[in-house]
Amino acid sequence: MPCEHFQDALTEAAATGAEPQGELHAHLKNCAACQAAFEQQQSLFASIDSGMRVVANAEVPASLLPRVRARLDEMAAPLPAWAPKWFVLAGAGAMLAFLFITQTLWRTAIGRNRTESATNATQSWPPAHRPPKEIPDMTTATHPGGVVHHTHADGEKISPENSFLKREAQPEVLVPRDQEVLLVRYGEDWRRRKPAPIVVTDSGDFTLTPLQVAPIQIAELDVKLLAESQSQ
């Protein structure tokens, strides 16, 4: 029988470490090459086993268990009495975040109010055009002098000073009709953060004076006929 037929059996016998039996045993007795191969296979498995023992039974470092015990001590050590609990820290953090958000929103709202009041003072001038929702209980009347006054629905007349005191959030500026254009321009400049040298006078001291126009001075004309002038 050819040697190749015994190859698997030979390897298995070497791997298991068992003595060859039956036909394999007989073949190995008669075939020196297979006997040599079998011995080499046995040697190979022995080398593998000894190598595995080296790998698997490595010396354990002496530092391993002390290191583990030290870590266990760290894990088991209770927090010191002064150490704050996690929920206290979390609560303080939440409170700080709440305060910060509230403050930010408040500042934003104030900034928006200022901008809106400035816009109202300039864009929606005269105040009579302002939507009634913003000033629900006020009526607007224009005096013959051109000065605009606001009056409460109950009939109480509000002077400019009163109006300013009562509604500080939205200050009113009373100007004569002919200064409206100037005020609008001032408002636009104010929105652009440009200082404008405009002074608005108090409506109480203001009196309109009619325009004084001097009569046209025309010298007397010397009228001559065309025919006379040509002959001359």
Add this chain to the structure above:
Amino acid sequence: MQELVLIQPGGRAQEESAGEAAPADARREFEARLAECGPLAYRVARGVLRNSADAEDVAQEALLRAYRSFDRLRDRSRFRAWLVRISFRIAIDRLRSSKRREQRDGEWSRPEHQPPAPTVEDLAVSNQFQVHLDRALEELPEKLRLVLLLAAMEGHSIDEISEIVGASVGTVKSRIFYARKQLAEKLRCHVNISKTR
């Protein structure tokens, strides 16, 4: 029907002292197993990683993980098997991540990408055949590798290995056989074995 419960005076104090004593008991019990099973965790990791420093780190991590979950282990007699599996799993994960890192870097010529320097112990065992054996062992399937490692460790019978890996004795024997056979196939070219005719 309402059930009445009698509360003994001082019961709360007893509960508190019991609550404090429980971790201490667990720690004591764990400590008792630590000396016995710590080396086992290290050797399993060392068998996978073939590096003493990495194996020590892995063993420490495995032991700490085991301690954290020690309360959840109902059957304490299975602690060894449990620890071996934890250690083996962490070691395999670390080996894979280091391989991925090596592939990603890909520049072994640069000194910073070279593997850690071998320890004296590593040098002692790293003869030529051992190097080939390490490589062949790395290519083995995980199940075969773990069983072969445990079989090679001193003091592990087939029954114990069967208990540790959670497989039957026959399966363990079969895995050991195939593991050795695969290693022999890979190492044959390195020992100059003449083929049969």
